[in-house]
Amino acid sequence: MMNRRQFVCTATSAAAFVRIPDVLAATTKYDLIIKGGRVIDPSRKLDATRDVGIAQGRIAAIAANISGDAAETIDAHGKLVVPGLIDIHTHAARAKEGPELCLADGVTGFIDAGSQGADRIAETIAIAKSAPQQGRVLINIGRAGILPEGDTMDLNRADVAAAREAIGRNRDMIVGIKARLSRDVAGANDFEVLRRAQEVATPFNIPVMIHMGQTVSPLPKLLALLKSGDVVTHMFAPPPNSIIDDAGHILPEVMAARRRGVRFDLGNGRSGHLRWDIADQVMKAGFLPDTFSTDWTPEGRAAGVINFENVMSKFLMLGMPLDQVIACATVNASRAFPVFRDRGTLKVGAPADVAVIELREGTFEFVDNYEGKRSGRQRLFPSATVLAGKRVATRA
Numbered sequence: 001m002m003n004r005r006q007f008v009c010t011a012t013s014a015a016a017f018v019r020i021p022d023v024l025a026a027t028t029k030y031d032l033i034i035k036g037g038r039v040i041d042p043s044r045k046l047d048a049t050r051d052v053g054i055a056q057g058r059i060a061a062i063a064a065n066i067s068g069d070a071a072e073t074i075d076a077h078g079k080l081v082v083p084g085l086i087d088i089h090t091h092a093a094r095a096k097e098g099p100e101l102c103l104a105d106g107v108t109g110f111i112d113a114g115s116q117g118a119d120r121i122a123e124t125i126a127i128a129k130s131a132p133q134q135g136r137v138l139i140n141i142g143r144a145g146i147l148p149e150g151d152t153m154d155l156n157r158a159d160v161a162a163a164r165e166a167i168g169r170n171r172d173m174i175v176g177i178k179a180r181l182s183r184d185v186a187g188a189n190d191f192e193v194l195r196r197a198q199e200v201a202t203p204f205n206i207p208v209m210i211h212m213g214q215t216v217s218p219l220p221k222l223l224a225l226l227k228s229g230d231v232v233t234h235m236f237a238p239p240p241n242s243i244i245d246d247a248g249h250i251l252p253e254v255m256a257a258r259r260r261g262v263r264f265d266l267g268n269g270r271s272g273h274l275r276w277d278i279a280d281q282v283m284k285a286g287f288l289p290d291t292f293s294t295d296w297t298p299e300g301r302a303a304g305v306i307n308f309e310n311v312m313s314k315f316l317m318l319g320m321p322l323d324q325v326i327a328c329a330t331v332n333a334s335r336a337f338p339v340f341r342d343r344g345t346l347k348v349g350a351p352a353d354v355a356v357i358e359l360r361e362g363t364f365e366f367v368d369n370y371e372g373k374r375s376g377r378q379r380l381f382p383s384a385t386v387l388a389g390k391r392v393a394t395r396a
């Protein structure tokens with residue numbers, strides 16, 4: 001597998017990347033220009049008022065004033081223009097309308113994280129495949145997927161052969177394995193379930209995402225099984241077995257896991273995953289998330305999660321700078337799965353996936369997963385989405 005540096009070199013030398021700006025220099029014709037927005041692209045450390053010119057589905061120019069012809073213009077004055085958002089833990093492929101709903105929120109790439117296991121993975125794959133944006137899935141190590149009684153409470157459901165067989169048949173769509181490890185999901189089987197998830201992953205060299213928090217096993221015992229590139233979601237889950245000790249210090253095993261390349265992800269969700277006091281302590285300890293994700297479901301749209309922008313806004317409230325908030329939802333997320341390697345950026349030549357977002361000032365209420373309410377002074381709202389260079393119809 002290519003690392004990021006190799007990929008960038010290879011891609012830059014490819015004819016498609018070099019040719020497009022030349023053609024444009026001759027004709028100055030764009031399919032779409034996003035005018036006058038505050039362009040924040042953490043991949044290039046850019047934060048400035050710019051026009052974004054798009055042609056042939058790719059970013060063709062970023063400049064203070066682009067004057068050429070365009071078939072369509074988006075007026076982004078007073079708005080943020082950022083790379084299309086990438087949500088690495090959603091359940092968007094659980095329902096047919098899921099991908100389009102989050103696309104309208106600016107989510108131009110998603111990972112359905114473990115909605116289904118080997119038995120019914122074809123259902124989530126079919127939805128991800130028909131999604132307008134890039135959608136991929138993680139296979140739940142529990143072969144029956146998410147179950148009210150607990151995915152792997154019956155250890156026989158953590159079926160290595162069945163999961164491997166499903167991945168083998170769908171190498172292009174299954175990009176990792178999800179292991180949900182809370183006591184109400186895996187009970188005392190957590191360690192063995194994770195061991196089996198890694199056994200599935202090994203021959204394919206793909207990541208495992210663990211759902212941490214309220215596990216039977218101590219977190220350090222589980223982290224010991226994680227390799228570089230694996231993802232820990234629900235990083236702000238309260239005890240038992242959170243990432244901090246009683247004194248608010250990040251566990252040394254958590255620090256060590258990050259050093260060896262394990263990623264730590266938000267996974268907002270609706271219950272058991274996010275509590276304000278834990279988030280305060282973790283942020284205060286300087287252990288910022290690598291990525292944000294919503295753990296979004298169609299039901300979550302009504303309360304708690306709402307949309308990716310609402311989830312991002314919670315971290316503005318918690319004191320994270322805006323460019324870092326954007327980075328967690330774009331460039332950082334693009335590094336978590338190879339399918340997104342050329343996304344999460346607005347550099348010239350990149351696929352033109354763009355989110356136009358409004359940053360409103362006022363008083364906004366945010367909730368954690370424990371009915372804790374907090375109010376913040378800023379909130380992000382989706383305004384327009386561009387996917388592969390085309391404006392997506394806005395949601396009613």
Ligand SMILES: [Zn+2]
Pocket residue numbers: 089090091113295
């Ligand atoms: Zn989830």
